[in-house]
Amino acid sequence: MKPHGLTRRQFIAAASASSLAAVAAKSLPAYGDVTRKAGKLAILGGEPVRKNKAWPDWPHVDDQIVDAVVKTTKSGIWCRIQSETGTVPTFEKEFAKLMGTKFCVATGSGTQALHTCVEALGIGPGDEVITSPYTDPGTIMAILASRALPVLADLDPESYQLDPADVERRITENTRAIMPVHMMGQPCHLERIMAIARKHRLPVIEDAAQAHLAEYQGKKLGTIAPLGCFSFQTSKTIACGEGGAIMGSDEELMDKCYTVHNHGTSRKGRTEVIGPKYRMNEFEAAVLLAQLAGAQERFRRRNENAAYLTARLKGCPGLVPQKLYEGTASGSFYLYSMTYRKEHFNNADRSRFLKAIAAEGVGLSPYIERGLHREPWVENVLKLKVYQKMFSPQRLQQYRDELSCPKCDQVCQEMAMIWASGPLVGTRQDMDDIADAILKVYENRDQLAAI
Numbered sequence: 105m106k107p108h109g110l111t112r113r114q115f116i117a118a119a120s121a122s123s124l125a126a127v128a129a130k131s132l133p134a135y136g137d138v139t140r141k142a143g144k145l146a147i148l149g150g151e152p153v154r155k156n157k158a159w160p161d162w163p164h165v166d167d168q169i170v171d172a173v174v175k176t177t178k179s180g181i182w183c184r185i186q187s188e189t190g191t192v193p194t195f196e197k198e199f200a201k202l203m204g205t206k207f208c209v210a211t212g213s214g215t216q217a218l219h220t221c222v223e224a225l226g227i228g229p230g231d232e233v234i235t236s237p238y239t240d241p242g243t244i245m246a247i248l249a250s251r252a253l254p255v256l257a258d259l260d261p262e263s264y265q266l267d268p269a270d271v272e273r274r275i276t277e278n279t280r281a282i283m284p285v286h287m288m289g290q291p292c293h294l295e296r297i298m299a300i301a302r303k304h305r306l307p308v309i310e311d312a313a314q315a316h317l318a319e320y321q322g323k324k325l326g327t328i329a330p331l332g333c334f335s336f337q338t339s340k341t342i343a344c345g346e347g348g349a350i351m352g353s354d355e356e357l358m359d360k361c362y363t364v365h366n367h368g369t370s371r372k373g374r375t376e377v378i379g380p381k382y383r384m385n386e387f388e389a390a391v392l393l394a395q396l397a398g399a400q401e402r403f404r405r406r407n408e409n410a411a412y413l414t415a416r417l418k419g420c421p422g423l424v425p426q427k428l429y430e431g432t433a434s435g436s437f438y439l440y441s442m443t444y445r446k447e448h449f450n451n452a453d454r455s456r457f458l459k460a461i462a463a464e465g466v467g468l469s470p471y472i473e474r475g476l477h478r479e480p481w482v483e484n485v486l487k488l489k490v491y492q493k494m495f496s497p498q499r500l501q502q503y504r505d506e507l508s509c510p511k512c513d514q515v516c517q518e519m520a521m522i523w524a525s526g527p528l529v530g531t532r533q534d535m536d537d538i539a540d541a542i543l544k545v546y547e548n549r550d551q552l553a554a555i
């Protein structure tokens with residue numbers, strides 16, 4: 105693949121040097137041109153940057169998808185166990201091939217995929233898994249569903265990803281796995297996390313729920329650790345309403361995942377272990393199969409547009425795009441996210457900035473407003489009999505005492521993002537509208553106090 109008209113090597117070098125922005129520097133409107141025509145803020149009665157223009161629709165729907173669902177409906181093959189050549193087994197083969205790994209087990213959601221991995225690794229009551237507080241609840245529910253304890257490590261506030269040093273600091277004698285999350289669809293610092301895992305002999309389950317097709321150090325996210333999981337929930341860049349997948353190249357481990365997700369029943373038909381019923385159905389797989397080709401083109405466009413947007417925002421110190429780690433060749437750009445630095449916006453708080461941007465016809469919003477360490481599940485779970493039995497009172501007290509994640513709190517307060525599955529597939533003009541709106545508000549930052 106040549107993501108930006110550069111060779112793969114040039115692209116990786118450019119991305120690694122600072123960010124993907126380096127590859128989009130061609131044909132940028134000069135910063136001065138934009139600010140000169142910035143004009144009065146729309147929220148104060150000026151002309152909006154963007155008027156009456158729709159963004160690309162999401163989820164993506166086309167005739168191929170509709171035809172695939174009709175065909176599956178008429179076939180009467182609605183459940184994966186009816187046929188070895190049905191849409192679910194076919195999707196598993198095709199997706200594994202596309203991702204460059206050997207095996208895939210499709211599930212009914214990303215949460216189900218993650219929970220299946222936790223069970224397949226034999227993790228249960230009394231065990232601990234280290235993960236991020238800055239994620240979808242599904243990540244920690246996959247751990248709690250096995251009655252294990254999710255231990256939440258703090259973030260790198262510039263990348264919004266797990267801080268590997270804090271991950272290592274939180275390892276105890278009960279730690280059984282690390283579950284890093286690739287937030288926004290861009291890679292976490294997987295190289296360091298894998299090294300920590302090797303040092304402590306811990307398996308890694310990649311939560312790549314948002315990270316379809318993204319590449320890091322020459323491999324697709326979700327295929328680097330022994331197990332990786334995806335979500336195909338509607339908002340995702342490859343979607344079927346609700347769906348998920350487990351990826352891996354270790355046949356024995358992947359067979360265990362199959363058995364767990366198939367109500368504990370192996371491919372040979374023997375009921376062997378505790379297992380929920382998490383099978384993907386044939387309609388979901390039909391929708392996914394029909395969009396795989398288009399998804400790759402949309403992924404390419406989002407990367408191109410993200411790089412362009414990042415390059416255009418270089419003139420605005422008040423909005424700093426998500427930091428990408430060395431080795432990032434591409435991201436899924438499920439979200440395009442930025443840190444709002446109010447000190448560069450005349451100390452206006454984020455909500456004023458977001459109101460002003462919305463009036464310009466461009467929607468930016470906060471993402472996760474509270475880290476999972478601040479949600480009521482913590483006390484509710486620690487009070488449960490199984491947790492009181494399986495963890496010592498000292499461990500549970502230490503868990504409460506060490507729950508704070510100040511960098512995650514900071515990210516929750518500073519983040520401004522665009523839901524990118526649809527908008528980032530747009531045209532260069534769409535990207536210019538986003539950048540122009542941001543730069544216009546920046547240029548008028550002394551007006552924000554009046555909003």
Ligand SMILES: Cc1ncc(COP(=O)(O)O)c(C=O)c1O
Pocket residue numbers: 213214215216239240242243285286311313314334335336337346347348
């Ligand atoms: C990072 C992350 N992990 C896990 C999940 C759970 O996936 P699902 O909603 O398919 O269960 C999601 C879904 O939004 C997610 O974004």
